[in-house]
Amino acid sequence: MMIDTLLDGKETISDCWRSIAERAxxxxxxxxxxxxxxxxRWTWGEILRVSSLYARAxxxxxxxxxxxxxxxxxxxxxxxxIYMGISALGALPAVLAYPNSRLHPDKFRQGLEGMVKRSGxxxxxxxxxxxxxxxxxxxGTGSTIRAVLYPLEWxxxxxxxxxxxxxxxxxGDAPCLLQHxxxxxxxxxxxxxTHRAVLxxxxxxxxxxxxxxxxKVVSWLPLYHDMGLIAAFYLPLTLGxxxxxxxxxxxxxxPVILLEAISSEKGTLSWLPNFAFNLLADRCREEDLDxxxxxxxxxxxxxxxxxxxxxxxxxxxxxAPFGFRKEAxxxxxxxxxxxxxxxxxTPGRNAKQIFVAREDLSAGVVRLARPGEPGRACISSxxxxxxxxxxxxxxxxxALPENRVGEIAIRSVSLxxxxxxxxxxxxxxxxxxxxxxxxxxxxxxxxxYIIGRKKDLIILAGKNIxxxxxxxxxxxxxxxxPGRVVAFGVEDDITGTEQICVVAESQADGEAEKKKLRMxxxxxxxxxDVTISNVYLAPPRWLIKSSAGKPARxxxxxxxxxxxxxx
Amino acid sequence: MVSERLKRIILQAxxxxxxxxxxxxxxxxxxxxxxxxxxxxxxxxxxxxGIRFKTLxxxxxxxxxxxxxMIAAKSG
Numbered sequence: 001m002m003i004d005t006l007l008d009g010k011e012t013i014s015d016c017w018r019s020i021a022e023r024a025x026x027x028x029x030x031x032x033x034x035x036x037x038x039x040x041r042w043t044w045g046e047i048l049r050v051s052s053l054y055a056r057a058x059x060x061x062x063x064x065x066x067x068x069x070x071x072x073x074x075x076x077x078x079x080x081x082i083y084m085g086i087s088a089l090g091a092l093p094a095v096l097a098y099p100n101s102r103l104h105p106d107k108f109r110q111g112l113e114g115m116v117k118r119s120g121x122x123x124x125x126x127x128x129x130x131x132x133x134x135x136x137x138x139x140g141t142g143s144t145i146r147a148v149l150y151p152l153e154w155x156x157x158x159x160x161x162x163x164x165x166x167x168x169x170x171x172g173d174a175p176c177l178l179q180h181x182x183x184x185x186x187x188x189x190x191x192x193x194t195h196r197a198v199l200x201x202x203x204x205x206x207x208x209x210x211x212x213x214x215x216k217v218v219s220w221l222p223l224y225h226d227m228g229l230i231a232a233f234y235l236p237l238t239l240g241x242x243x244x245x246x247x248x249x250x251x252x253x254x255p256v257i258l259l260e261a262i263s264s265e266k267g268t269l270s271w272l273p274n275f276a277f278n279l280l281a282d283r284c285r286e287e288d289l290d291x292x293x294x295x296x297x298x299x300x301x302x303x304x305x306x307x308x309x310x311x312x313x314x315x316x317x318x319x320a321p322f323g324f325r326k327e328a329x330x331x332x333x334x335x336x337x338x339x340x341x342x343x344x345x346t347p348g349r350n351a352k353q354i355f356v357a358r359e360d361l362s363a364g365v366v367r368l369a370r371p372g373e374p375g376r377a378c379i380s381s382x383x384x385x386x387x388x389x390x391x392x393x394x395x396x397x398x399a400l401p402e403n404r405v406g407e408i409a410i411r412s413v414s415l416x417x418x419x420x421x422x423x424x425x426x427x428x429x430x431x432x433x434x435x436x437x438x439x440x441x442x443x444x445x446x447x448x449y450i451i452g453r454k455k456d457l458i459i460l461a462g463k464n465i466x467x468x469x470x471x472x473x474x475x476x477x478x479x480x481x482p483g484r485v486v487a488f489g490v491e492d493d494i495t496g497t498e499q500i501c502v503v504a505e506s507q508a509d510g511e512a513e514k515k516k517l518r519m520x521x522x523x524x525x526x527x528x529d530v531t532i533s534n535v536y537l538a539p540p541r542w543l544i545k546s547s548a549g550k551p552a553r554x555x556x557x558x559x560x561x562x563x564x565x566x567x
Numbered sequence: 568m569v570s571e572r573l574k575r576i577i578l579q580a581x582x583x584x585x586x587x588x589x590x591x592x593x594x595x596x597x598x599x600x601x602x603x604x605x606x607x608x609x610x611x612x613x614x615x616x617g618i619r620f621k622t623l624x625x626x627x628x629x630x631x632x633x634x635x636x637m638i639a640a641k642s643g
Binding site for chain 2: 035036100102249250252253255257279283285287288461495497515519522523526531
């Protein structure tokens with residue numbers, strides 16, 4: 001039996017949850033994993049019981065159908081029933097990142113204000129610690145926030161037998177959740193998805209990875225990101241397979257805990273951004289791997305950063321002795337705008353690799369390299385999943401044939417219908433039912449390969465960062481000429497992700513003054529939780545301007561790289 | 568007190584020339600010391616002192632002072 005028949009006849013996400021809990025109240029829903037502790041195991045019966053208590057309490061606090069509820073809560077076992085309680089009321093949960101200690105409170109507040117403006121947040125559900133920062137926002141000018149709530153402080157009481165409210169009056173077309181793209185200041189874009197879009201995607205994506213009743217997802221991914229939220233949270237929970245959820249903060253300090261969790265829980269599926277393959281391969285010590293077995297894994301899906309061949313190779317080399325199988329190396333191409341996946345590699349077969357002649361590739365043509373010829377290894381992100389269609393387009397928007405590089409446009413049954421309250425941005429990317437991804441890719445033998453980006457977005461460790469945000473902050477550093485800054489990402493083979501470089505014009509003179517300014521620029525980046533790896537100080541009028549009079553990112557990136565190489 | 572030796576190891580792992588470090592200094596205050604470079608710093612310390620931190624110790628570390636005390640306890 002395909003387990004997606006569970007979705008038949010369900011209109012909303014909470015319909016799914018209720019039906020799973022009725023069929024299998026004692027089955028595990030979420031294993032909440034904390035390093036060094038016994039994991040907390042939510043069964044379906046119990047998680048729904050507690051969700052219903054939260055739903056009632058949230059309702060008592062005024063939350064109603066259609067309200068947008070931001071959740072800013074760290075790894076906590078009650079996160080899940082809180083999320084489910086909001087959803088059961090027909091309100092829209094929107095998970096936001098809990099600020100880490102690097103992020104300056106002002107930057108966090110500005111980011112949140114941007115989201116309030118764009119998304120019209122109605123409620124913020126958070127922890128007491130954030131009170132001093134978030135509370136004043138309720139009365140702020142133009143604020144839509146009606147209340148800040150601290151659900152972890154509530155004593156729920158509650159009678160046994162209380163059931164999850166039925167989302168009466170909420171149909172499949174009703175909005176189900178809200179996700180934000182990254183961007184730290186005013187550049188966030190909010191995507192709203194309907195229940196139908198999410199459920200439809202679960203059915204189709206579930207089939208693309210041949211999901212089975214005995215699957216188990218293990219994830220360290222943050223839930224404010226589409227890969228974490230849709231692939232690793234909604235997918236298991238709507239199809240009734242267990243989710244083992246780790247703390248992203250703990251994972252990044254000790255990557256080995258993901259392997260421990262996979263090994264002890266016998267996980268079968270995991271989604272990872274490319275850098276995580278490198279981190280796991282390079283940063284886990286032999287003695288910590290004692291007793292680890294990865295035989296249970298059937299797919300580790302690389303997604304949300306460009307997939308790098310070396311990352312797959314080094315991961316396989318490192319973990320084959322621990323039972324990791326080559327055919328489990330999978331990849332997909334996904335984004336919040338298409339709910340999640342557009343393409344997926346075939347289950348049971350490792351992601352294909354082609355070696356393409358560099359010379360032709362730079363001219364946009366794909367030709368397999370001859371032996372000895374310089375080439376670039378490209379990893380496939382797979383074929384389109386059902387309900388999804390891709391095109392490769394030239395600069396004028398004409399469709400290109402196979403083996404030509406162009407911008408990827410996507411049409412999908414799970415396509416979003418625009419960024420919330422942002423018609424300008426929507427118009428830029430959504431044309432005649434096609435989403436223009438801003439990514440460069442190619443079609444080869446029926447599969448898509450993503451090889452670059454048209455837009456200047458930086459992807460650092462799976463996190464999308466707009467260079468404009470960095471330029472804005474660096475431009476305000478005293479000693480930097482206002483508006484004369486460019487930021488860009490440069491590929492880093494060692495970490496398998498990008499490094500952030502900044503070129504800033506300045507009149508700084510002498511090594512001591514320059515050193516001080518460079519440090520101040522790096523610290524300005526820290527204030528927005530961005531690590532700037534390289535700062536180049538350039539003399540006035542060094543930066544190349546675009547026709548619009550602004551520094552042109554790509555041209556300046558090329559110039560600075562060439563000049564630095566020559567030094 | 569943060570020893571000169573520990574400070575040098577951290578700075579080198581982060582490719583930093585200099586940065587003032589006190590007991591209360593946390594990773595988030597030091598340029599370049601982010602979640603991605605944290606493991607690099609820890610490994611550099613382990614190699615230099617010939618000691619090993621447990622996974623949980625690494626996760627729960629609060630500041631440089633605590634790190635220094637843990638090194639002393641392990642080397643002693």
